Amino acid sequence: MVRIIENLNLSEQVTNDLGRAIVAGEYSCESGLPTEAQLCEEYGISRTAVREAVKMLAAKGLISSRPRQGISVEQPSNWNLYDTSVLSWLLDSSPSLHVLKEFLQMRLAIEPQAAALAAEFARDEDIDQIEKAVEAMRTAATDPSASMHDADLAFHTSVLFASRNRFFFQLRDFIRTALNVSIQHTTPAKANDVAVAEDHAKICLAIRNRQPERAKNLMTHLIDEAMSFIEAEIKRRS
Amino acid sequence: MVRIIENLNLSEQVTNDLGRAIVAGEYSCESGLPTEAQLCEEYGISRTAVREAVKMLAAKGLISSRPRQGISVEQPSNWNLYDTSVLSWLLDSSPSLHVLKEFLQMRLAIEPQAAALAAEFARDEDIDQIEKAVEAMRTAATDPSASMHDADLAFHTSVLFASRNRFFFQLRDFIRTALNVSIQHTTPAKANDVAVAEDHAKICLAIRNRQPERAKNLMTHLIDEAMSFIEAEIKRRS
DNA sequence: TAAAGCATATTATAATACAAAAGTAATAAT
DNA sequence: ATTATTACTTTTGTATTATAATATGCTTTA
Missing domain, CATH: 1.10.10.10 (Winged helix-like DNA-binding domain superfamily/Winged helix DNA-binding domain)
Known part of the structure; x- marks a missing residue:
């Protein structure tokens, strides 16, 4: 049944x-x-x-x-992997560490380019949204009752939106899923959270200052950090 | 009815x-x-x-x-834009030049990264496939009876496949659609075709030589060319 | 041997009936 | 008069039955 x-x-x-x-x-x-x-x-x-x-x-x-x-x-x-249901079924059945690497490879393609596009095409209200997410991250970094993860998701989603390209924004569910899988493999080290929040703040500033290349590089660096962490984790477990 | x-x-x-x-x-x-x-x-x-x-x-x-x-x-x-049907409905209803720019922004994110991943993870038979597509392009560049477009599609699809990441390969229909839209706006200038084929050949070689950064840069250049052409076209028509 | 036709299994479409859900209006109670 | 309750109505949800279309394999026939 x-x-x-x-x-x-x-x-x-x-x-x-x-x-x-x-x-x-x-x-x-x-x-x-x-x-x-x-x-x-x-x-x-x-x-x-x-x-x-x-x-x-x-x-x-x-x-x-x-x-x-x-x-x-x-x-x-x-199979249409970009369908939210299919994606969740996939995660239910696959060893998530391996899928996580694929997620990060994809994020490494999408998000830096999205940040660059945002720096070029975002409207002021889009950037306000990103900044709001950054502020929420700063709060969450010190306040244990606030959710760092929610703020993080809001940040990445708002950057995708600010790219003003619907194919990028369409991937927000994909990114959300990727972030969800990430935190399952991340030891909750609140110690780094302040630094992480500032890394995000830099991206926001680059977008506001209309510096596409800088925004792109900062975003690449951000995701690359997660990638190296995961690769170490994969090596450790094998 | x-x-x-x-x-x-x-x-x-x-x-x-x-x-x-x-x-x-x-x-x-x-x-x-x-x-x-x-x-x-x-x-x-x-x-x-x-x-x-x-x-x-x-x-x-x-x-x-x-x-x-x-x-x-x-x-x-x-709406799930990465669904082939939805995508075709979108193209039926939107001014395609504008959508084409969105396509190219997306390709600029995906394909260079796919090329880099291919250079890192492709199996030998994957690279053989890419090379086969390159040869087909070379042939089509001089032989009027062969289809340059089909060979081009085969090239980009096989690179996505060679990335060995199913999220990238899943986008082959998206890329195919993008290429289809592209040729609608491209004047058939057979004169450049030989040079275009060689640009693709360089990417193939970089992948075979396991040079991720080089493959990435070459692919970026390739798509950037198409982008600048389209931007000129958009400016011309406005 | 090959082609035509027949049997059969399975999905495709239609039609009908009733159940469930969710508003809307009417009614009753305070 | 206001609120709670009830009954009604509309629309989708589910079930059932029947028949058509389709594709496959088998059989018959030339």
Whole structure:
């Protein structure tokens, strides 16, 4: 029986359940999925709900279905990894340290360029938003009741927004997920937090001063630090 | 009535039709979509087909639906732009020169980093693939019957693959679309093609010689050329 | 042997019915 | 008069049944 999750209707729950199973490799490309009729029986639900789940998974690139052939699993390279659900299913099934490295490689591509674009194209109110996040980080660095992580997320999201390019801003969920995974592997060392906040402040200042190259380099440095930490962690564990 | 497209079943056709209309702004966030019943009547189809289309659009982040409230359009910032369908709907409705600039800003983030990763992590067979694409470009540069564009696409795709990071490779459809839009705005100047092919060859060589920084810089230069061309074009038309 | 047709399994579409959710209006109680 | 409760209404959510379309394999036939 499907795990019940609040606020999700039946077809969405089945989507979640099947999506998770597919990404976890419980159904291979060769074997495919059970037929609609079998899924109805397994879950004890109507064909309507099963079909709607199948359609949603197909829309995310995980499966495809044809008459007489049944439901087949698409190659993982066709899965839409930038879909929030697919991403969460992926994290549920993969050793997160390895995925984290991939995340950081991606962030190293996206965020420095976003910072550069922000320095070039951000509106004043965008920069105010970034500064607000920096202030929140400064507060959180000393105040134990405030969340450093939330402020950090707000910072990176607002930079993406300030890039004024929707393809960059669209990646905010991706970045959010990456940050979530990061803190799972970070020892809570409040000692560095003040310095970290100031590193972020520098980026904000570079953007406000309209220095694209400087903003880019500072952002690269910021993420590179996290990267070197993770690489050390990977080496330590192997 | 919905436009008939080959190889698409009814619910997929309706998905296409509604998706296009939503992205084109024919339904706003405030107004929302017609009710399922109304859509059935408009398209002259059953509720089954309409609901499946609605579910697929919801899976792509374009809409959401609730009892009594009907179907509402999500904010554009929630649309999954990295979905191939959504991307094509976007191109159908936006002035492509502006979108093209956003594409190039994104490519400028992704591809140089992908080249650097390829130089670091690519397997030998990955590099062979890149080289094959380079050879195809060289051929196409002089042979009018061969397609320069196809070879170009193969090159960029194989570099993404060689990065050995699935988040990068996942963007191949995005890059493909970007290249397609590019050639719509490029005057077919076969004169440069030989030089262009050699620029690509240099990147391939840098990757084979395991020079991440060099590969990155060369790729940046390559895309920057396209960018400056587009910016000139935008200025010319304004 | 090859082509045509037939059987069969599975998804695709339709139609209908009822349940659930969420507003809205009417009613009752204080 | 205000608030709480109830009943009603609209729309999506789920179930059921039936039939069509599609693709595959098998069988028959020329």
